[in-house]
Amino acid sequence: MSGVALVAHHERDTARAHALRAAVWCAEHQQDFWMPQQDADALDLSEHADDRAIAEADIVLSLGGDGTMLRAVGMLEGATVPVLGVNLGSLGYLTEIEPDSLELSLSSFFAGPESGEWHIDDRMMLDVSVNGVHAGRALNEAVVEKSQSGHTVRLLARIDGEPFTHYAADGLIVATPTGSTAYSLSARGPVVSPRHRAVLLTPVAPHMLFDRSLVLDPSEVVEIEVSGHRRAEVAIDGQPTATLDDGDVVCCVPSPATANFVRFGTYRYHQILKAKFGLTDR
Structure with a gap:
């Protein structure tokens, strides 16, 4: 059985609440949901702990910042499972959505790539x-x-x-x-x-x-x-x-192997760079 695996920043105050939101969405949409043991323990969500590799999932949710995205990619060990980054920190280069878009983004992903609502951004x-x-x-x-x-x-x-x-x-x-x-x-x-x-x-x-x-x-x-x-x-x-x-x-x-990130709409890297460094148009 596949579904959603979740990797989370262990020290973000809001990570537990958003992890629970993902778990509820999965239960309502008949999708399996699990977390690596260390993440579940850190967020006091042991009921969702599983020793299955996250590479068995359809999608990996990363709750945190770029560091959590790096950890999720590392845990995949080269598997082609797409990663969706949910930003819980400051503006990052790798995360894709804000927490308030979590459920909508999961619905869009499981509608399939043929829906045209998302694509994969693959990184060397x-x-x-x-x-x-x-x-x-x-x-x-x-x-x-x-x-x-x-x-x-x-x-x-x-x-x-x-x-x-x-x-x-x-x-x-x-x-x-x-x-x-x-x-x-x-x-x-x-x-x-x-x-x-x-x-x-x-x-x-x-x-x-x-x-x-x-x-x-x-x-x-x-x-x-x-x-x-x-x-x-x-x-x-x-x-x-x-x-x-x-x-x-x-x-x-x-x-x-590549890292595969879920993107909604056009990913404009230069605009993220501009915001990160506070650049102005003139």
């Missing part, structure tokens, strides 16, 4: 490996950065197997277009439309003259090798993943 992701072993999948970015405060780390970047240069920096970010407005942006990386397919390589606080981001073709493979005695850490979409020593290599390649 990166498969990340450490020393040849798969370590995770990134929607925003993989970051290799220093372990020790007050010191730079030395990192060799290779593109398609060929050395590009050694960086002395706080770290290197390998980002998708979706991730161009996340950590990469704070490191002065470019803003790239999520409709584009590209791989961004952005240094963090480089202690060298070359401090520019590279915008690469999605077919190009990026490898980052730790070079020197200082340890580094790798994080995938903000989650610590591994500690790296001299000679360890992180490899980032475009994933065959």
Whole structure:
């Protein structure tokens, strides 16, 4: 049996009430409804806890902000289940609807794509490996950065197997277009439309003259090798993943899997960007 799986921000005051609204709608429309155990426990909704993977659902509801969307996508582990983001925080890049549209949006979704009321916005992701072993999948970015405060780390970047240069920096970010407005942006990386397919390589606080981001073709493979005695850490979409020593290599390649977001109407990324930064028309 499929239906609606719900992933929620654990610390939003209104998350429990909106989760209950979704549960009621599902009961009234003969749709199964469940939550991962940790989410149900956090919201005191243990009656809706289930150990089924959210990848078994027809749709995943994400209650929270962009961080919750990232967690939901990560939990899908590459499955093509669409995710609908319900915004419970400030203006986000990934969420789609406000809470007052929850029931109407579910009704529209289950009317089917042939209704013309919604479509899928698919986003590229990166498969990340450490020393040849798969370590995770990134929607925003993989970051290799220093372990020790007050010191730079030395990192060799290779593109398609060929050395590009050694960086002395706080770290290197390998980002998708979706991730161009996340950590990469704070490191002065470019803003790239999520409709584009590209791989961004952005240094963090480089202690060298070359401090520019590279915008690469999605077919190009990026490898980052730790070079020197200082340890580094790798994080995938903000989650610590591994500690790296001299000679360890992180490899980032475009994933065959995509993140699939439900959109109603036209998704105007540049208008969200404009609102996020308070830009005016003149």
